[in-house]
Amino acid sequence: MALYAMGDLHLSFQTDKSMEVFGRVWKNHVKKTEKYVSRIVKPEDTLVLTGDHSWGRKLEECAEDLAFIERLPGRKILLRGNHDMFWDAKKTEQLNERFRDRLFFLQDNFAAYEDYALVGTKGFTFEGPFYLDPWGNVTGWDEEKEARAEKLVAREMARLRRSFQKAEDAGYRKFVMFLHYPPTNILEESSPFTEIAEEYGVSAVVYSHCHGERRYGDSIRGMHHGIRYMLVSGDYLNFRPEQILPSSI
Numbered sequence: 001m002a003l004y005a006m007g008d009l010h011l012s013f014q015t016d017k018s019m020e021v022f023g024r025v026w027k028n029h030v031k032k033t034e035k036y037v038s039r040i041v042k043p044e045d046t047l048v049l050t051g052d053h054s055w056g057r058k059l060e061e062c063a064e065d066l067a068f069i070e071r072l073p074g075r076k077i078l079l080r081g082n083h084d085m086f087w088d089a090k091k092t093e094q095l096n097e098r099f100r101d102r103l104f105f106l107q108d109n110f111a112a113y114e115d116y117a118l119v120g121t122k123g124f125t126f127e128g129p130f131y132l133d134p135w136g137n138v139t140g141w142d143e144e145k146e147a148r149a150e151k152l153v154a155r156e157m158a159r160l161r162r163s164f165q166k167a168e169d170a171g172y173r174k175f176v177m178f179l180h181y182p183p184t185n186i187l188e189e190s191s192p193f194t195e196i197a198e199e200y201g202v203s204a205v206v207y208s209h210c211h212g213e214r215r216y217g218d219s220i221r222g223m224h225h226g227i228r229y230m231l232v233s234g235d236y237l238n239f240r241p242e243q244i245l246p247s248s249i
């Protein structure tokens with residue numbers, strides 16, 4: 001039994017939005033996803049999909065995308081991404097009712113994996129705009145957008161804290177923390193998200209959202225303050241799900 005993760009499938013069975021304009025890695029990405037997930041993930045495994053599942057804006061426009069995810073092997077747990085307009089965070093319980101025993105939507109709740117609690121939320125990262133000097137050094141940024149980002153981070157932190165709290169109340173002491181956005185922006189070495197990860201001593205922080213080679217290094221990867229940070233964007237992994245547990249290190 002193993003725990004895998006991958007994010008950003010950006011499916012569009014009903015909306016016909018091709019991802020191929022974003023580079024060669026996206027060519028036939030749905031076929032690659034199907035092939036690699038089927039090869040790697042076994043029916044007894046768990047696969048966490050870390051957001052940006054579908055281009056559909058309403059649940060009806062996502063039906064085929066979610067059906068595709070349902071058909072993948074293993075138990076599927078979904079996290080909200082910034083593109084998942086079909087998923088109102090306040091209506092997560094209704095989604096879980098509707099997809100009971102088929103898909104689990106991780107928001108203000110947790111999922112058990114062996115003696116671990118899988119907790120998570122979309123998160124948020126301030127993405128600029130940053131102002132650069134001619135050498136590419138950051139000399140400033142849009143402060144209004146930064147203030148807005150701080151509010152969104154606070155809201156996401158409250159949601160994440162509820163997820164941890166519910167898991168802790170249920171007796172869990174081991175955690176894997178999932179975010180859609182990276183835990184820090186390109187200027188930060190720590191953030192409320194890295195702080196809560198350290199507070200709970202999580203086994204790993206798993207995130208996606210970063211697309212294209214220029215973005216893969218935007219946040220922390222590898223060991224940092226004793227915690228493993230893992231980027232699992234589909235294009236970064238060439239659509240091969242990453243094993244989270246058991247850990248290879």
Ligand SMILES: [Fe+2]
Nearest residue numbers: 008052209211
């Ligand atoms: Fe994405």
Ligand SMILES: [Fe+2]
Nearest residue numbers: 052081082209
């Ligand atoms: Fe995203």
